[in-house]
Amino acid sequence: MAKSLNPTGSTSFDRLLALIETLRGENGCPWDRKQTPSTVTRYLIEEVYELVDAVLSGNPDAVCDEAGDVLFQVLFVVHLFSEARHFCIQDVIEKNIQKMVRRHPHVFGNVTAKTPEKVSENWDRIKRSEKSGNQRASLLDSIPAGLPALARAAMVSERAAKTGFDWNDISGVMAKAMEEWEEFSTELAAADGAEGSDTASMEFGDVLFTMVNVARFARIHPETALIRSIQKFEERFRHMEAGAAEAGRDMNDLTFKEMHTLWDEAKGKFY
Structure with missing residues (x-):
């Protein structure tokens, strides 16, 4: 039974x-x-x-x-x-x-924390004290290696910034992002179409990592922001495919102008 x-x-x-x-x-x-x-x-x-x-x-x-x-x-x-x-x-x-x-002493104890930033500061301090018996060589050691790259970059950026190793404001990191983009553009031109240029790849990684820092200053999580952008693109592209199918056409056979007409329609429907 x-x-x-x-x-x-x-x-x-x-x-x-x-x-x-x-x-x-x-x-x-x-x-x-x-x-x-x-x-x-x-x-x-x-x-x-x-x-x-x-x-x-x-x-x-x-x-x-x-x-x-x-x-x-x-x-x-x-x-x-x-x-x-x-x-x-x-x-x-x-x-x-x-x-x-234990990590919410401002709720269950006599600690004062009136802002989310203060709560986060207390949380990190308490967490470090809990792990004091498990000595780590670096603040970064506890970040899971298996995280997606953008999520891992966000955690690495946050940990480093909490030591004071950071830009003063978002304008500084945005200027750095522009500098990294110029360096990537230079290396890409130097590669002259060569496939898999290690230097250009590294410079592109620097662009992405710096943009993660821009996102941190803007209080945006890069992983979820990218997921939402991907979802938006998918919705618009599927709309284009449906539009082409309704006209009895295949996406591969559309002209550049026809594709962008469908794209503009999709943008109006899926913001």
Whole structure:
């Protein structure tokens, strides 16, 4: 007889935990039973990105759906460690509650922090004190190497800036961005069409990293900003494809002028 996932008085959270336990059980799913913490990380990352896409799309139904998938993957990872008797979900929750209370002394203690900037400053100070027993060679060591490049660049930039190694204002970093662009343009011209110029590639990377710093001064997260721009382009391009199809044409057969006519129509529809 199949195990019930709706025992009397159980909460939705309990039912989700029971579902994972059933999938991992003796008569559960062969695929789920085969998974390990390292194999599940791939799916966790994928689901987090799908959740980010949903949030940026502004679709509450999609956010609800994708948030459930992320929650399932997180609980699945916790269950794997629980099976190995390292810790259980209650340990995870209790440890996180203690950490959040400890890092919000302006709410649960007598520390004053009336601005988001002061809260962030206190958070970093508390976090450093928590890790004082785990000596690191650099402030940058705790940044996950597997982060997407723009998100990693943003974290590196923020950590470095908090030591005082920074521009005075956004005009300074924007001037630096222009300087980096000129250096890239010079190297690109010198490469004269050569494929894979290492120097031009490095200079282009400098342009991107400096623009990440511009975004930091403007209080814009570069990763989410780029995701939104990509989504906007995709919507406009799909509109162009649909327009071409309605006219019985293929995108590859359109003239430059015809393409830009469709693009202008798409821009008016998808800002």
